[in-house]
Amino acid sequence: MKVAFAQPGLPKSGCLAVGVLEGSVLTPSARDLDAAVGGALGRAIAASRFTGKADQVLEILAPAGVGLDRIVAIGLGKADAIDARRFESFGAAALVAAEKGKGADLAIAVDVLADAKLSAATLAAHAALGAVLRGYRFDTYRTKLKPEDKPTLKTVTALVADTVAAKAAWEPLAAVAEGVTFARNLISEPSNVLHPEAFAKIAKTLEKDGVSVEVLGEKEMAKLGMGSLLGVGQGSERESQLVVMRWMGGDPEDAPVAVVGKGVCFDSGGISIKPAAGMEEMKTDMSGAAVTTALLRTLARRKACANVVGVIGLVENMPSGTAQRPGDVVTSMSGQTIEVINTDAEGRLVLADALWYAQETFKPKAVVDLATLTGAIVIALGTDNAGLFSNDDALSKMLTDAGADVGEALWRMPMGESYDEQIKSDIADMKNVGGREGGSITAAQFLKRFIQPGVAWAHLDIAGVSWTKKALATAPKGASGFGVRLLERMIATHYETAAAPAPKAKKPGKKGKK
Structure with missing residues (x-):
């Protein structure tokens, strides 16, 4: 149009x-x-x-x-x-x-x-x-x-009357509109088309916009010790991927903001298989990765004066003879061990290694992750707000204000050590699920264990808002692209600097366990 x-x-x-x-x-x-x-x-x-x-x-x-x-x-x-x-x-x-x-x-x-x-x-x-x-x-x-x-x-x-000013105001908004459309397209694709390797190839196309993109396969991730992420995808014939995208449009000396997205391209639940009814909607379980990729594309296309890295973990969670089993213990890149109680609580296992990689490699000033993580957040908040969990009040306010400005509402949820009791394991450092109570909170507490000391972090559980079953004011029924505008606005308001030299594409270094 x-x-x-x-x-x-x-x-x-x-x-x-x-x-x-x-x-x-x-x-x-x-x-x-x-x-x-x-x-x-x-x-x-x-x-x-x-x-x-x-x-x-x-x-x-x-x-x-x-x-x-x-x-x-x-x-x-x-x-x-x-x-x-x-x-x-x-x-x-x-x-x-x-x-x-x-x-x-x-x-x-x-x-x-x-x-x-x-x-x-x-x-x-x-x-x-x-x-x-x-x-x-x-x-x-x-x-x-x-x-x-x-x-x-x-x-x-x-x-x-003032067409010149209107065109100038439209230019950055056009990049945002293209970004939202890009995210919606990814989320709408069927899983037989958009599997992890196909998604990674699409992410590579961002290089033409000046984004540096690196794709790590299973061998590279195994060398880094990403047993948590790899365990999720081991039941699928499709190879898991970790995609690392960098837009360095700000001061070369400034630490970047890291955005990490869950990219489960199809979630059957694995051995803890989901009910058949509604399982087709699990093609959207990569919405966090779609939004992350679209955000980097948007920032590049409007030449944002900010340093932002995007890390997405792309997997398929499938049942098979090689699939991860309930009761398995995996070792994450951080060295922490996880007892897998429920293979359908796989998103947090993917994010655990992706979050750690982003921090180890880039030493970011802030980390925001997005994931269609829990059904519990939908029960708690419905489909009008995404859940916000954070260890930092200032970052939480930045995100909440940006969401209010663009119509992507967030509601901050509680966190605390008492919730950690639910994810204590008898045989490992933690287990991947707690009880039924506070399910979205215990999921966030799990992720918090993979946030390094002193790092400002926020987790956005977008399970209730990434796909809409009715038309909204500015979104038809289907994929909403929730998160692209919110994060773009937050970065523009709080992390952009004066014009900086055009970024030069460089591949990120790799670091092992800490």
């Missing part, structure tokens, strides 16, 4: 979306449109329950006096409460309305609003972002779409 910016005016055809403030107050563009259609918009508002409250939508088909196929009035709420997210929803609602028709063009009128906190140019860029995110489709494997089901919309044009 093409995004453009143009001067305000009445389009000759297609769909035109205008804003209406709470109390049925027409914006300037809405007033001009109402005049052009002989007062039809005002009469429609008066005859309906539409009052301009946020997210209300009123449509008029084939209005007289203009060549437009459809006009759409969208509630903006109160002017002094308008922010970037409101205009993202505005753009998304316009997109949904336009897709009901057969036209190829959508125009979104963005006016200067006296009480708004942001400029019209900035709001126009965010309206475009909302439209692009909501317009996502994954049709790769559809071969028999009926003509009426095929998308016809080709161009979204934001009508705004």
Whole structure:
């Protein structure tokens, strides 16, 4: 879908979306449109329950006096409460309305609003972002779409006075939109296509954007002592991979931020096999790795002045004669031993070695991991918030604030030594599961054992938010890409510096056990 910016005016055809403030107050563009259609918009508002409250939508088909196929009035709420997210929803609602028709063009009128906190140019860029995110489709494997089901919309044009400023505001947002789309595509792929080796090859394509990418196979990981990660994948015919991505766009002397993603490309549960119902959704158990990869791509494409490394552990958790068994004991890269009680609690085993590798190799200033880790977090928080676990209040606030800014909400969960009692093992340093109580917390306590002293760390359990079963404001049903925007915003706000020299691709060194 093409995004453009143009001067305000009445389009000759297609769909035109205008804003209406709470109390049925027409914006300037809405007033001009109402005049052009002989007062039809005002009469429609008066005859309906539409009052301009946020997210209300009123449509008029084939209005007289203009060549437009459809006009759409969208509630903006109160002017002094308008922010970037409101205009993202505005753009998304316009997109949904336009897709009901057969036209190829959508125009979104963005006016200067006296009480708004942001400029019209900035709001126009965010309206475009909302439209692009909501317009996502994954049709790769559809071969028999009926003509009426095929998308016809080709161009979204934001009508705004200062097109130069709007284009400048859109440029970094375009990279973010591409990143979210990239993550959604990865998450949507079936597991027979996106297995660990295939995922690693896709990650290698980031090199053309200036990201340094190294792929470690099973032999290399065995030399490093990654028995925890390797144990998960030993039942699969697909070779496990560890992918290391580096974007070094900041000061060469600055330690990087490390982002670590769980990449279980399919999770059958292993010998502790899952029930058949819903198992197909386990293709999404690599969402953390998808978001990590998309984040590095986004930062590279907008030339972020920050040093960020991404480490993803890619495995398949399958039952077979070579699969890991309940009761097995594995030795992690850190040297700590783990009794595997449940092979379906495999994500934490993958992260244990990936987290340790990231710290040993890069000495990061902060570590954030993302994983569809537990069903327990879905029971606790539902699908509106991801779980946040951390050993650092400042890092937690950075993440929470960034999530609030972009609409990817986090809720901080408790941690404490008392929860460690549940994962004590009789024969090893720890076991990989506790009891039913506090399952997402004991999983985080397990990960914390692989965080080195003094390292600021946060764990995001995104099990409830990585895939949505209903359309959201800026996401259709399916993969959400949750985490790309949150982490991009956090890094931009807290870890970017002034412009630095373009990064030179270098392969990271390898270190063994500590």
